[in-house]
Amino acid sequence: MSIPARRTVLAHINLNGAQYVPHPGLWLDKLLPQQFTQGDKQGVDAYREHFETATTIPVANVYRHFYERWKKTLETAEAKTAIATTKGRLVVGLGAESVLENAITLHRTYGVPIIPGSALKGLAAAYARNRLDDPQWQKGGEAYKILFGDTDAAGYVTFFDALYVPGSAKDDKPLAMDVVAVHHPDYYQRKDSPPADWDSPTPVPFVSVRGGVKFLVALAGPDAWVEAAFQILGRALAEEGIGAKTNSGYGRMMLEGYTPTTHAASQPRETYELAKLRLLKQETPPPGRYRGEVVEVKGRYGFINPARGGAKVFVHVSQLESGATSLQVGQVVEYSLGKYKGKTQAQKVDVLLNPNR
Amino acid sequence: MMRTLEQELAEKVYQQVSRLQVGSDFAKEYGGMAHKLPVLIRQAGLVQALAYVAARGKDGAKHLLEDLAQTLECESAEHLLKKSREADLLEYMHLTRKATVALTWYKRFAQSVLGVEPTEEVRE
Amino acid sequence: MQAKLMFLHALSPLHAGTGQGVGAIDLPIAREKGTDIPIVPGSSLKGVLRDACTTLRDDATCTRIFGPDTNNASEHAGAIVLTDLRLVALPVRSLAGVFAWVSSPFLLQRLARDAQLAAVGAVPNKPSVANANTVLVSNTSALRLNDNEVVLEDVKLNAQAQADEWANWLATRVFPNNQTWQADFEAHFCIVHDDVMSYLLQVGTDVTARIRLDDEKKTVAQGALWYEEALPAESILAGLVAAQPNGKAEPSEVFDVVAQLAEHPLQVGGNATVGRGLSRLSVAEEG
Numbered sequence: 001m002s003i004p005a006r007r008t009v010l011a012h013i014n015l016n017g018a019q020y021v022p023h024p025g026l027w028l029d030k031l032l033p034q035q036f037t038q039g040d041k042q043g044v045d046a047y048r049e050h051f052e053t054a055t056t057i058p059v060a061n062v063y064r065h066f067y068e069r070w071k072k073t074l075e076t077a078e079a080k081t082a083i084a085t086t087k088g089r090l091v092v093g094l095g096a097e098s099v100l101e102n103a104i105t106l107h108r109t110y111g112v113p114i115i116p117g118s119a120l121k122g123l124a125a126a127y128a129r130n131r132l133d134d135p136q137w138q139k140g141g142e143a144y145k146i147l148f149g150d151t152d153a154a155g156y157v158t159f160f161d162a163l164y165v166p167g168s169a170k171d172d173k174p175l176a177m178d179v180v181a182v183h184h185p186d187y188y189q190r191k192d193s194p195p196a197d198w199d200s201p202t203p204v205p206f207v208s209v210r211g212g213v214k215f216l217v218a219l220a221g222p223d224a225w226v227e228a229a230f231q232i233l234g235r236a237l238a239e240e241g242i243g244a245k246t247n248s249g250y251g252r253m254m255l256e257g258y259t260p261t262t263h264a265a266s267q268p269r270e271t272y273e274l275a276k277l278r279l280l281k282q283e284t285p286p287p288g289r290y291r292g293e294v295v296e297v298k299g300r301y302g303f304i305n306p307a308r309g310g311a312k313v314f315v316h317v318s319q320l321e322s323g324a325t326s327l328q329v330g331q332v333v334e335y336s337l338g339k340y341k342g343k344t345q346a347q348k349v350d351v352l353l354n355p356n357r
Numbered sequence: 358m359m360r361t362l363e364q365e366l367a368e369k370v371y372q373q374v375s376r377l378q379v380g381s382d383f384a385k386e387y388g389g390m391a392h393k394l395p396v397l398i399r400q401a402g403l404v405q406a407l408a409y410v411a412a413r414g415k416d417g418a419k420h421l422l423e424d425l426a427q428t429l430e431c432e433s434a435e436h437l438l439k440k441s442r443e444a445d446l447l448e449y450m451h452l453t454r455k456a457t458v459a460l461t462w463y464k465r466f467a468q469s470v471l472g473v474e475p476t477e478e479v480r481e
Numbered sequence: 482m483q484a485k486l487m488f489l490h491a492l493s494p495l496h497a498g499t500g501q502g503v504g505a506i507d508l509p510i511a512r513e514k515g516t517d518i519p520i521v522p523g524s525s526l527k528g529v530l531r532d533a534c535t536t537l538r539d540d541a542t543c544t545r546i547f548g549p550d551t552n553n554a555s556e557h558a559g560a561i562v563l564t565d566l567r568l569v570a571l572p573v574r575s576l577a578g579v580f581a582w583v584s585s586p587f588l589l590q591r592l593a594r595d596a597q598l599a600a601v602g603a604v605p606n607k608p609s610v611a612n613a614n615t616v617l618v619s620n621t622s623a624l625r626l627n628d629n630e631v632v633l634e635d636v637k638l639n640a641q642a643q644a645d646e647w648a649n650w651l652a653t654r655v656f657p658n659n660q661t662w663q664a665d666f667e668a669h670f671c672i673v674h675d676d677v678m679s680y681l682l683q684v685g686t687d688v689t690a691r692i693r694l695d696d697e698k699k700t701v702a703q704g705a706l707w708y709e710e711a712l713p714a715e716s717i718l719a720g721l722v723a724a725q726p727n728g729k730a731e732p733s734e735v736f737d738v739v740a741q742l743a744e745h746p747l748q749v750g751g752n753a754t755v756g757r758g759l760s761r762l763s764v765a766e767e768g
Contacts, residue, residue, distance in 0.1 A: 005408035007449065008442050009637045017627035018577035026574035030402045030635045035412035043412075060579040062623075062665050066715075069662075073492055073759065077746045096690055097393055099401045099409040108494065108687040108713040109572045109580045117756035118691060149754060160756030161493060218756075395505035396708065399688055402635040446613050446636065450680040457505070457683075475706060 002034045002042070005099070015053065021060040024175065025106040028054050028207075032099060047100055048177070048205045055175045055207060063110045064166045071216070074160070079220035082230060084115075084162060084237060086215075087252040087350065088286030089178060091208040092119055094244035102206035104175070107163065113174050113209045117159035119242060120217065121148065124159070124229055127236035147225050157221035157229045168214035178208040179287065208250070211286070217255065234258025248284040249334070272330075275353050279332045280307040291352070294331040302327045304335070304346055313337070315346040330355030366428070367462050373424040374466040386417025388473025391463040394421070398460070403453045404441045411438055421463065428459050482562070483732045484723035486599040486765040487739075488655045489521060489566050489749065491718075493759040494687050494711035497521045497750040506688060507707040513567065517682060518588065519712055521749060523563035523720065529749050530561075533742045545730040546738055560730040561739070566720035567591055570651070570670065572713050573685045576632035578623030582670045582717065583633065583685070585678035586610060589647060592719050599721060601654075601765050605646040610674045617644035617672040621664070624671060634684055636677060644672050654765045655717055687713040711750075711757060722764065740764055 004011065013031065015022050032050050036043030074081060092115055093105030107114045125148045128137040136143040140150075149155030164174055217233065219226045234255040236242075241251030276293070285291050292304035292313065303312040315335070317327055332353035335346035377384040390410060397406035410418050411434060419434065426437035429452070444452055467473045497520070499511045513520050527547065534543040544550075548559030569592050570582040586608050593604045608617060616631050616638035618624055624631045624640070631638045648670040649663075656662035673681070692706050712718075722739055724732035743762040750758040 001412065003408045003412045003438065004442060005405050006442070007402075007404050007444075007635055007637075009446075010632065010635065013576065013626070013630075013632060013637075015576070017630070019625070020578040020623040022576045023574040023579045026576060026632075026634065029400055030405055031576075032405060035408045038413040062579060062669070065661055065665060070492065073746045073761070077759065097396045097400060099397060099405045108574070109715045111574070111579055116689070117754075118752075121755055154754050158754050158756055160759070396688075396690075399505045399684065402684070404635070447676060450636075450676065453680070454683070460505075 001037045001040070003036075005032045005035045006030075015057070022057055023111040024054045024057045025108070025111045027057070028100065028103075029098070035099070044204055050100065051205055051207050052177055055173060055177055057111075057173070057175075059112055059164070059166055059169075059172045059174070060110065063112055066110060067163060067166050067216075070163060074218050074220075077220060079158070079160065079218045080226050080230070081216055081218045082258060083165065083256045084215045084217050084253040085168075085256070086209055086211050086213045087254060088211045088249055088289060089176075089208040090115075090213070090241075090243055090251050090253070091178070091206065091245065092116065092243035092251075094206060100206075101204045104207050104209075107161075112164040112166075113213075113215075114164065115162040115215055115217075115242060117161045120162060120233060121155075121159040123236050123240065123242050124148070124232045127232055127240060131235075131239075132232070143228070147229055155221075157219055157225050159229075160218040160220070162215040162217045165214035165216055169210055169212070174209050174213045175207050176210045178206050215253075230255070230258045235260055247282070249286045249289065272353070272355055276332055279352050285334055289334050289336055290346075291332065291334045292346075294327055294329055294333060297327045297329055300327075302329075304333060313344065313346045315349060316340075319345070319347050319349045321348055321350055324349075324351040328355060366459060369428055370424075370459065370462040371466055371470070373427070374463065374470050377471060379471055383417040383420070384471050385473055386415040387421045388417075388467035388471040390414060390418035390421045391460065391467035392473070392475040394425075395457060395460045395464060398453065398457060403449070403456060404438075407434075407438050407441055411435075425456065425459060425463070429455055482723050482725055483736075484599045484721045485736060485767075486596050486601050486654075487566075487720060487722050487743075488569070488763050488765065489526070489718045489720070490655060490761045490763070491712055491714055491716040491749075491758070492746070492761060493714050493756050494689075495521070495714075495716060495750050495758045495760060496709065496711040496752055497525055497758075505708060506710045508709040510686065510710045510712060513565070516587075517679060518591075519568045519571075519682065519686070519716075519718075521566040521718055521720075523565045526566060526720075526749065527559075527561065527563050529747050530563075530739065530742055533745065533747060534738065537742065537745070538738065542734075542738065545727075546735055548727075557729060558725070558727050560724050560727045560732075560735050562721075562723040562725050564595075564721045564723075566718040568682075568712070568716065569719045570717040571681060571685055572715035573633045573681055575624050575669075577626040578669055580669060580715065581624050581631070581633055582666060582715070583678065583681055584647070584670070584672050585675045586672065587675045588678065589672070595719060595721050596765075599765070601767055605650050608644070608647060608672050610672060611641075613674045613676050614639055615674065616640050616677075618642055619645045619648040619667045619670060621668045622671070623668040631671065633671075633673075634681065636680070638673065638677070640671075644670060647672065651717075655763065657763065657766075685713075687711045709752075736764070 091104055093103050096103040135141050147155050147157050219229050237253040237255050238259045243251040292306040295305045296303040300317045302315055304315050331351050333349050333351055335349040338347040410422050422434040426434045431437040497511045511520050531547040546560050570584045572580045573583045575581045590607045596604045618640045620642050629640045631640050648667040652663040652666040688708055688710050691709055724735035747760050748758050749760045
């Protein structure tokens with residue numbers, strides 16, 4: 001069964017008639033042509049087609065003017081900025097109420113992807129509480145209160161919305177179609193694990209931000225506290241990620257100047273063994289990425305044992321990214337698969353974890 | 358004493374909501390949608406929101422649509438959907454307003470009569 | 482009493498709140514009673530300007546202009562008087578041109594009344610929009626779809642190119658000395674019927690879900706979901722700044738200080754620590 005979902009006067013509207021760029025958020029929210037019964041395959045197709053159209057919309061020229069002015073305003077307001085780049089996919093606001101089942105947070109006026117200041121602040125605060133050992137960073141601790149505030153007083157640091165950097169996505173189209181990640185049941189045997197979105201009986205498509213897309217993160221406040229906030233954010237974005245589906249590797253970002261080159265194996269409360277277990281067995285990497293452990297090193301090359309099983313994968317040191325310079329047995333890595341001289345090898349290799357010395 | 362329109366509306370909605378069996382799945386679906394629908398109307402517009410519930414809603418949610426239709430003086434949910442699609446601009450804006458006002462009462466009674474809280478269906 | 486017209490231009494979502502709300506929104510924005518036009522209360526702007534003054538100027542100047550702090554409030558009144566800032570143009574999502582700066586005859590008439598008190602020179606006449614289905618756009622409009630349709634949210638309108646006079650008048654005052662933005666403003670400005678405006682004032686604001694997550698389970702904590710309303714970035718409001726004789730500061734000093742404070746971005750309204758309410762104030766010059 002299908003039900004028309006637009007006002008009759010809007011039934012004929014498509015995007016071909018617009019000489020100037022449409023608002024992708026408006027298109028997504030209010031112009032789905034039809035709704036189908038839950039479980040109807042046509043319904044999933046209708047969603048997919050609707051999402052796909054939104055991903056073809058480039059960023060409007062007027063947004064460039066806005067972005068330039070925004071940067072200047074931040075300067076005048078004495079805010080500090082740093083560029084954060086998505087390593088894989090990113091989706092903020094996936095669970096917001098939507099007639100499309102899945103949503104994404106876009107700038108209300110300009111329709112570009114943003115990371116809300118509230119999300120950045122929430123991530124940094126949670127990271128401080130859970131991952132920093134010093135009691136001053138615990139809830140009620142002195143540093144925590146100053147930076148993030150509490151019920152009595154506001155924090156000293158302002159977290160602005162991080163805006164999409166124009167031109168940083170291919171063809172200036174930062175959004176892309178996405179599919180629900182493949183579910184490996186044996187990865188999730190642990191009890192008390194958080195509720196997961198793959199329990200949904202009818203997976204529906206969604207839109208996410210591509211990898212390699214840049215956002216302008218801006219903070220304001222007393223210098224030392226802003227610096228501390230950037231350091232916490234740098235780690236939290238690299239290790240935990242922001243937005244939805246972080247358990248599947250979404251939302252990891254490199255914050256320029258603040259991303260630790262590797263994850264320290266001796267995280268507070270997390271030993272190397274525990275970290276390895278988490279990275280290899282509990283998390284799913286983003287689509288097109290794989291994880292594994294380096295099990296053999298011969299000078300400038302070695303082999304990875306893939307987490308999901310199968311033959312060992314060749315890796316050369318030249319493929320290491322994000323600052324790592326050597327291969328070591330025990331490293332946990334995330335990589336893509338590619339061919340070199342006809343043979344399969346690991347490419348774009350990120351070192352996620354180094355073994356204890 | 359003359360009753361205001363608002364009081365009449367509240368009583369109408371109360372009658373409908375108190376017919377449901379508290380604690381049943383049906384009532385939870387009904388109450389859950391009473392919390393969600395105002396937000397959906399706000400984010401997607403009246404036609405999109407109503408079509409979504411009519412097509413994909415659970416039984417309790419669809420029943421809310423029937424009740425809402427009655428409150429808005431339509432014969433059935435189907436009639437309300439058709440009206441929302443075909444209304445001219447002034448009628449449409451007016452209908453949106455009326456639906457939003459009515460839903461604040463469904464929301465209140467979902468909470469006080471059915472005991473359904475707004476956060477129960479949130480993800481992420 | 483001398484008065485000048487000022488514009489407040491939101492660069493990030495602006496939440497000047499009233500506390501409790503009804504309907505879908507838990508934390509609504511402040512609106513004018515009777516008309517539901519979004520406002521920023523003059524008292525709220527005064528607080529912001531006073532704070533800015535204490536960081537940029539000496540205490541004596543701030544006291545002359547803003548009056549003594551609350552402990553000594555009885556000594557003398559401040560020389561500055563600020564009216565509520567009323568919305569002039571709401572940025573609304575558009576199917577062509579990304580967004581439109583939407584105004585209406587009623588909003589522009591209210592602005593014109595303020596402008597006359599501020600003696601900023603000739604103001605265009607109240608525009609006339611024939612009916613609810615009509616929208617006035619400028620000649621350079623970026624909002625048109627299929628020749629003459631304009632789709633704002635779920636409202637479809639027929640365009641008439643009759644908004645140039647107001648578009649130009651506003652552009653030169655809200656974006657003085659900035660031709661890029663003057664052109665952008667004119668291309669995105671439009672005037673809708675008052676009935677359509679009041680619908681857009683309800684559905685066109687920025688409503689975001691705020692949640693508090695339970696650390697351990699990564700689920701939403703009980704009672705920790707709420708919906709917050711804000712004016713979207715690019716909202717434009719206007720009001721009057723006036724100088725009243727208080728025996729301490731001359732009107733010229735009041736306007737000079739305000740002009741100086743307006744050179745810096747201001748943070749107006751609530752939720753400052755998550756970047757809300759970053760705004761630009763500009764005072765329209767005479768002529």
